[in-house]
Every structure is written in C-alpha cells, then in structure tokens.
Amino acid sequence: MKIITLHCDYIKFKPLKKAIKNPEELKNDKEQEIDNPLVVLIAVEQGDNDKSIKEMVEAVEKTAKDVKAKNIVLYPYAHLSSNLAPPDTALGYLTEAQYALEGKKFNVVRAPFGYYKEFELKVKGHPLSELSKEFKGDVEIIKGMPKEIKGEVVHDSSQLLKEMSRSKLDTSKLKDNDHRILGQKMDLFSFNESSPGSVFWHPKGMVIFNELINFSREIQSEAGYTEVSTPQLFDNKLWKISGHWDHYKSNLFVTAYEGKESALKPMNCPGHMLLFRTKTRSYKDLPLRFSEYGSLHRMELSGTLNGLFRVIRMHQDDTHIFCSFEQLESEIEGIFKLIKKIYKDTFNLDYRIELSTRPDKFMGKKEDWDKAEIMLEKVMKKLKIVYKINKGDGAFYGPKIDIHIKDSLDRSWQCGTIQLDMQLPTRFQLEYTGEDNKAHTPLVLHRAIFGSLERFIGILLEHLNGNLPLWLSPVQIKMINFTDRNIKSAEKVLNDIKKELPFVRIESDFRGTTINDKIRDAEMQRIPYIIVIGDKEEEKGTLAVRARGQKPVFGVSFDKFIGEFREKIEARG
Numbered sequence: 001m002k003i004i005t006l007h008c009d010y011i012k013f014k015p016l017k018k019a020i021k022n023p024e025e026l027k028n029d030k031e032q033e034i035d036n037p038l039v040v041l042i043a044v045e046q047g048d049n050d051k052s053i054k055e056m057v058e059a060v061e062k063t064a065k066d067v068k069a070k071n072i073v074l075y076p077y078a079h080l081s082s083n084l085a086p087p088d089t090a091l092g093y094l095t096e097a098q099y100a101l102e103g104k105k106f107n108v109v110r111a112p113f114g115y116y117k118e119f120e121l122k123v124k125g126h127p128l129s130e131l132s133k134e135f136k137g138d139v140e141i142i143k144g145m146p147k148e149i150k151g152e153v154v155h156d157s158s159q160l161l162k163e164m165s166r167s168k169l170d171t172s173k174l175k176d177n178d179h180r181i182l183g184q185k186m187d188l189f190s191f192n193e194s195s196p197g198s199v200f201w202h203p204k205g206m207v208i209f210n211e212l213i214n215f216s217r218e219i220q221s222e223a224g225y226t227e228v229s230t231p232q233l234f235d236n237k238l239w240k241i242s243g244h245w246d247h248y249k250s251n252l253f254v255t256a257y258e259g260k261e262s263a264l265k266p267m268n269c270p271g272h273m274l275l276f277r278t279k280t281r282s283y284k285d286l287p288l289r290f291s292e293y294g295s296l297h298r299m300e301l302s303g304t305l306n307g308l309f310r311v312i313r314m315h316q317d318d319t320h321i322f323c324s325f326e327q328l329e330s331e332i333e334g335i336f337k338l339i340k341k342i343y344k345d346t347f348n349l350d351y352r353i354e355l356s357t358r359p360d361k362f363m364g365k366k367e368d369w370d371k372a373e374i375m376l377e378k379v380m381k382k383l384k385i386v387y388k389i390n391k392g393d394g395a396f397y398g399p400k401i402d403i404h405i406k407d408s409l410d411r412s413w414q415c416g417t418i419q420l421d422m423q424l425p426t427r428f429q430l431e432y433t434g435e436d437n438k439a440h441t442p443l444v445l446h447r448a449i450f451g452s453l454e455r456f457i458g459i460l461l462e463h464l465n466g467n468l469p470l471w472l473s474p475v476q477i478k479m480i481n482f483t484d485r486n487i488k489s490a491e492k493v494l495n496d497i498k499k500e501l502p503f504v505r506i507e508s509d510f511r512g513t514t515i516n517d518k519i520r521d522a523e524m525q526r527i528p529y530i531i532v533i534g535d536k537e538e539e540k541g542t543l544a545v546r547a548r549g550q551k552p553v554f555g556v557s558f559d560k561f562i563g564e565f566r567e568k569i570e571a572r573g
C-alpha cells in the first residue's frame, strides 16, 4: 500500500464519470469541499493485508496529530502503483481504514472509489505537509499472494495457476537424442515450476521406473537382500549424530514439527542405522542387507538442475550391508556380481572401477583404513577387476569404490558406488554379539548400482536413443489396421495376444489416417513391435510384424510371434 499525505488549507473534489466497470454506488455526486484536511492519497496493492492497513492507519493518525488536523480525506489514487489490488479488495480496505480512523475520533470523508474525479487542493507549506510512505505488512508483495480480507484468506487461483506453468523445454539447443526431448516424444515425464527438480512421471515413464525397480528387487532378493522403508522426515538430532547437520546442512530441506527442527532425508543411511538398533543382533544375523527405493531430497541450486540428470527429488537402489570384517570380502564379491549382471549382462554398458583411498581429513584409526584398503584391493584382484587408484579421494568415513559406466556417446558416468563405512556404526553405537559372546561393532557398506534411478533412466534413454529393450518399453506392441475393413480382425488379434501374454503392454491405432502416418507415430514412440493386419493377414490368419529398426516381415504365424516375444521378455532382452 502506498500513500501520500498532504496537509492542506482545503480540498475540493467532484466525481465525473466511471473509471471501472462496477464502481461503488455514489452517495453524493456534488462537489465537496473540506477545510484544513489531512488528505491521504492511497493506492491499495496486491499483497496488502490487515497488517498493512493497520500500519497505514497508525501512520495517518500520527501525522494527523502532529499537524493537528481533525479532518481526514481518504482519496483513492491509483497512479501511485502499478501493482493495484483488485477493486473489491481495495474498496474493502479503504472502508476498513475509514472506520478505523473514525473510531479514533477523526472526521473522515472518503472520496468515491472507481470514478474519474476533478480535484483542487492547496497544500500548506510546513515541513510535515507532504509525506509519502509504503506499507507491506509482514508480507513481501508478490503477485498472487494470499489477500486477507477481514481474517479470510482469498487466493487468486487463476493468477497462481498461471505462475505454476509446466516447465517449457527450449529444444532449439538440444540434440535429438537428448533425454528431455525423448521424454516429451515418448510421453514419459515432465517438470513443473511448482516443484523444481522433481519429476512428474507420466504413466509410460512410470512403467520404466517400476520395471527397473522390479528387476532390482528380483536380483537383490536372490542375493539375500531384504527391503525396508524408513521415514522421510527426521528430527535434527538424527542428522547431528550422522554428521549431516555439520557437513551437509546446506543440502538439507529443513522444516519444523511441533517446534522441533527436522529435515527431509537426503540419504537412507541414518534411518537404516536406527532400524539396525531396533533389535539385539547377533553374529548369526549378519550379514544384514537393507534395501530401500524411497524418495530422497537434496537441495541443489535451481540453476544446476538438468532434466533427469540432476534433480532435487530422487530415488536410489540404495542398500546398507551390516557385516563383520571377515564377511567383507564375500559381500563385495556379491556386489560386483550384481554390478556385472546389471551393467554388462543386461544393458551391455562398459564400466571401469576406481578405488578412492584415505583423504587428508579422515575419521577413525589409520590402521583400520589400511586394513580396509588392503581388503578392498584384495577382493578386486581376486575378481580380476582392473581398477585405478584415486589417492586421497575417499569419503571422510571410509574408502570407496566408484563404478563409472560409458555410454554410446562415449560419456562417462559415475553411477554405482560401494563405500566402506567405519564411522556411522560407531556414531550410532551399533552392536552385535559375536561368537565370543562379546559386543562388536559391525562394518557398514553403502552401495547403489543404478545410483539415482532418475539419472540412470536419463542415461539409458540417451545411450539407446530411446530404443529401450522390450522388457522396459512402456508400450511393447502397437496394433495397426491396414484399412477400416480390418479393424474387427485386428481387434481379435489384439485380444488373442492379451490372452497369451497377460502382462503385455499393447496399444492399438485404428484411426482413419494413413498406414504410413500410424507407423511413423509408433516409430517416434520407439515401440519395439508394430503389427499390421490387412486383407492378406486376415485371409491367411498371419501377422505382418515390423520389429523396431527392421524391415517388415509378412506371413508370421501367431504362435511364432508369441513364442519369440515370451522368450525375449524372459531373457530381459
């Protein structure tokens, strides 16, 4: 709210004509003259609230007393602001100010709202005769902020909605195989300004996300992992114990619950430490492998966010293994087996390994570090793994093995990581009873293979130019009719396929457009199989099958297609 107060000898004003569509009702259309007034020119702005009104009234009262004015003229004056409140709101506040000042025993005249007026005034020449002020209440003035009218909050929904648009993609600077372009073409995901760096997974994108998790669950379950789920929000005590409060606070989303400072988890580790503590553990329980796919939030500067590659809300195939020193070797061997299975056997991604050793600033005993580093090297040599040493690049709590994958564009990505932690178990005072009946502290291995699922999906999309393997494809088969005559028959084939393959993701395109249009659309969505049913297929009871990137094959028998499809899915091909 902006005002100018003018201490005048007199003011004369007269409404001339409507300035807005629905001005207030005129009680007096004659010229009015008030002697010795304090004239208050006012513009009520967006974001004004009861507090700004109160501050304004108090300031006017003070000035009026200082200049000994008994008469106050409230004069709506839109020219003071380019951020005016809607007329109803403004009139409400002006009336409120009028009542408040009348309550303080001033004679208040309010010039009519919503009219062009002519006015004449003569300002006295003393130092306090001309003052201007701005009142913001407690609220920073932002378009679309809630407006409080007599205790009621009114939100300008359409304005707010306009401000929360879907993030637009400037495709002019991006390559065709950029995952953000593929994501749009294939209808996989989007972002919205209302939640920066947080993915909206569309139904088709969610298929990829879930299939990756299903795959991870399957192989981890075989490898003896158990899945858990821990909370999103933790009291800051937890983060103080884990060290995040001191070392990582600038990346934490901090909030409060019942007056206690809390933070959204950026990692699962501390939650898993608490989970370990829920029971008395013995050496027989080890190794204990907790896996969790929950959401993590890490505060990143909005300028550094980059599609799926760098996000604020992420999910990992995160695992913490609690084990004894003796079990370390076989645990790491097990992790390397999973790494090979995922990267090489499933996605044919080459990878290289780096071992990062004790940094200058480290926690714990030097002997433990030496022992751990020797152990990690021994395991890798035994597994004939070629690795490079990054001297002094380990985490402050332990040495780590990083796995870098190479994509088809020759880019290197650090996705997987194995970190040996000798500190967190101590900080959380984790214990298990050993065979010797004494208390021991377990070691903790932090490990992720996909790393961030969001980023891994982004890498896969670019690496494969959207041509995801059959098992990961959101739509696996597109059923197309050659002409309208063939719709019935194509529908029948579609239903027969569904009967044979209950989990198949199949769509049909029976639009009246040309066959070439329909094939082009399906190809743009990178669909692995396009089946066309025309007169010939109808007659012979066969399929015309176009596998992605290949020439169409005619006369394929239904059973042969089903058999091949099934085989491919089972092999995660």
Ligand SMILES: [Zn+2]
Pocket (backbone or CB within 6 Å): 267, 268, 269, 320, 446, 447
């Ligand atoms: Zn961890």
